[in-house]
Amino acid sequence: MTSDLNTPNLILLGWSQFFNGQLDLEEFETLTPVRLSEVRRRSIVVLTPDLERQEIALTGDHVATDMAVGDFALTDGERLIRVLDRKTVISRKAAGVSAQAQLIAANIDTLFITTSCNLDFNEARLERYLAIAIEAEATPVIVITKADKPEDMPGEVYADRAKALYDGAEVLLINAKSPDDIARLERYCGMGQTIALVGSSGVGKSTIARGLTGKDIEVGDIREDDAKGRHTTTSRSMHRMHAGGWLIDTPGMRELALHDASEGIATLFEDITDLATQCKFSDCQHQTEPGCAVRRAVENGELDPERLERWRKLMEEDARNSETIAEARERGRKFSKMVKTTMKTKKARRGE
Known part of the structure; x- marks a missing residue:
């Protein structure tokens, strides 16, 4: 490898065993780990194990939209070889x-x-x-x-x-x-x-x-x-x-919409998640269904109704933003069909 994985500077960059375990023997011997400091449209700026900045042009199948600041990657000194799996990603x-992230x-x-x-x-x-x-x-x-x-x-x-x-x-x-x-x-x-x-x-x-x-x-x-x-x-x-x-720094994160965050919501609202398991029906929407443990907790003063409403809105937002492109198009077609049906009904009532 062109750089010792245990150098203080590489550890300072945030390198850990999580990334170390993703390299095979050949990569250990021939490639250098770097961390992405900037992602531009056609290039990236990386920090090397010497903490030096280096700009690398994106070529081949590498595109900027597949990368994020903070990523760890491997280079041969001049070219980006591959981006390593992420420990966390926002x-x-x-x-x-588009339904893409x-x-x-x-x-x-x-x-x-x-x-x-x-x-x-x-x-x-x-x-x-x-x-x-x-x-x-x-x-x-x-x-x-x-x-x-x-x-x-x-x-x-x-x-x-x-x-x-x-x-x-x-x-x-x-x-x-x-x-x-x-x-x-x-x-x-x-x-x-x-x-x-x-x-x-x-x-x-x-x-x-x-x-x-x-x-x-x-x-x-x-x-x-x-x-x-x-x-x-x-x-x-x-x-x-x-x-x-x-x-x-994170420009553009002022209004960060939820998507694919169902586990995060479930953990954050663990009280509601636990109550939902006690509902009579597994697909209970906690609206008017009989045997709803969530609504019963609200009625008994055990659950703040405002907290329930915030949970509901986050769940709806996450479901809406997590849908696939095909699902988004299907939702659009259904809405368009509903509008046409409504307009046709109104015209029929007016005798048009």
Whole structure:
């Protein structure tokens, strides 16, 4: 192999036994592992085991849409040979009518889900990001900013509301401009660790990123397709943090729609998942069916009806966005047929 797999720099990049086990003997001896730092339309920028940046043109069957910042890959020094399987991946449904997934970031260890102590705080939005993190098998951390100037209620109340959503996520209440508070995040940012930030505009993602890296980084809120479907340039890249780890900036993740996240939703709403197994019918929709354990829990005050409604909306969103292209076309045909039938009925009633 052209590089020792146990070199400190390769481990610093995030290399682990998970990736080591994917190489055969010939690849060990002849190829070099790299990590994708940027994905461009016709090329990628990688970080080598020497932590040097190298641009590699994409040729042959390699296309940018099959790759994500954070991917590990093998090169022969000049050409990309193959991308390794991902430990974690965050993706979203591509814009437009396509049912394809658009890769956002790969091999993330921790997802910082950011909100703030004001009207931006929204349980439904936090639950969407939590489901995405759980599905991706990344560690979710809810970071609530503006702790120094909370609106409407004390910051601790916001923190308690966040903690009630999922006991598997740590909740940190911070002032993003405070070096001491930024230091509290750094235990997730050490050597070999990779993080990403998601959340609404104005909650302090860029301030957090600056505190962790010392750089001005635009994190999120950049649209990739305008109202007419035209593509606008959006760049994702990986940045070294003071604590030794890596931050992947994530433009376009402001509204990250769920898809293929049923397991994440089931884990996040474990109380509802468990109740559903007690329903009389296995295909119970928890609407008007007799013997519904979920509705009974709501009626008995054991389950918050608002939480049930948020679960229902996420399940519907995930099902809608996870459908195949064929299913999407079939749904469109059924809708078109329904519209035509309705119009025909209306005309018949008017005697036309």
